[in-house]
Amino acid sequence: MPEHTPLTAHDIVVNLLIFLLASFLGLELIRHVSRLLHTPLMSLTNAISSVSVVAALIVLADPKNNFIMWLAVIAVALAMSNVISGFMITERILLMFRRRGGGERE
């Protein structure tokens, strides 16, 4: 994978565009989330945003010195614990949502 190259103006524009589109998409998606599910929604988005573990891994690939390496290692541990507990808790909460008789599929 490439070494860090300074961002070009082109990169910045594309990233801004992605950011804007993702914002609108996010607002639309979340607007339609059932109010029943706001708590599991939070634990799910929490787990998803902990994809920052990827960023920590990228830094860990080329740490330059020990200080930087340890920052990245701690970040990996923190983000991984969020990823694991986030998806697991969401599953646990969702399993509890049932309609009488029919189970959760009804």
Next chain:
Amino acid sequence: MTTELLVQYLYVLAGVLFILSLKGMSEVRTARWGNWAGSAGMLLAIIATLLAYRMERYDLLIGAVIVGTVIGVPIALKLPMTAVPQRTAMSHAFGSLAVALVGTAKYYQLYPDIDRFTMAVLASEMILGYLTFTGSCIAFAKLQELISGKPLIYPGRNFVSLLVFGLAVALGVALVIDPSQSALLPIMIVCALLFGFLLVMGIGGADMPTVIAILNSYAGLSAAALGFVLNNKLLIVAGTLDGSSGFILALLMCKAMNRSFTNVLFGGVGAPVATTGTGEARTVVAYSPEDVAAILDGARLVMIVPGYGMAAAQAQHAVKELEDVLEARGITVKYAIHPVAGRMPGHMNVLLAEAQVSYDKLLEMDEANLLFPECDVAIVVGANDITNPAARTKPDSPLYGMPILDVDKARTVVFIKRSLATGFAGVDNELFYLPHTMMVFGDAKKVVTEIVTALKKA
């Protein structure tokens, strides 16, 4: 196909899975599928990254993953549902600290050749990340009741908070002007940490649903900012989705209280208010659980209004038992859920789901308010301000304008409460003194259980 290209495709796939994951959450039916889609996306993202980058120290990486698992798994398996708000605050703290640490690492890694755009994004990412970290820690401490839930109020506190924040921003700007001034970085970090602390210390316990949502949004946005720094589009997408989710939830919470963001963050609502009592002594008749059972016996429609008190007393299972006893007698039971009831968005729904209450019985505020006039008995379990008619009638009340559950329109109102103390907003509740209100004093779980026993005997 080169590895690099393959990795980019895997990232795109992971991004699509994250989006589908949130789409799945629109309905209970598809929600579990959504959670699995999200997990799959995460797995893909991690595998792709490990394919693309050779780690310098795999032992440390594996160690970190083990530590993360050892912390994460027991929390996920053992956590009682009443503690979900605390765990959410804690995960915001973990997530934002991770992002902030990577940002810091990135600064030192790139130092001293940092272009101004990267520095600007890094600085805002670090400020957001670190302030969310301390803010979430304080939110956790308040929810876990390690510290008082009352807002810390002192003269000029908003001035002090904003001064600290302004200083952090100013240092950030100075770093953008000259990114090689590395001595400024630790001061900026300390200011951001301090601001997060001051901000959430000044917010009361019952405003936590909004605060958690705002912190959620910040944690997501800082992750997205990190995506800009690393030119990693997956991170931008995932962080932005999280950011907009928190933003919408916070907006919904504010709307449900008829308050603005600014008022929640800087209003200091929930501080002990000097009682503006007019001096008139009003009396309240205390009823017994047996009296309630007698009233319930003749009812056709019963609505249960849960609040934080139900969570605090762990009364959700007793409430479900009450539902079963009533339904066995042919009485219809529904639950009226106010958006800000509890300590986080959706808190009541999760507790009731845990007690195996069927989710089609949980009514949102608008639906519930249509039903209250036809309701024979409304039972308020550990809620207060969200039922206070002063929100409709008294323009001078701090609650005025807040949408409430129209509990007073029910034929009989049963209020289960520990004492006559005022609610979070420090306002007396008119409901207590209405002729058709029955006050029952005691621990929510104990009282509900006693009502059930009395009903079974009858």
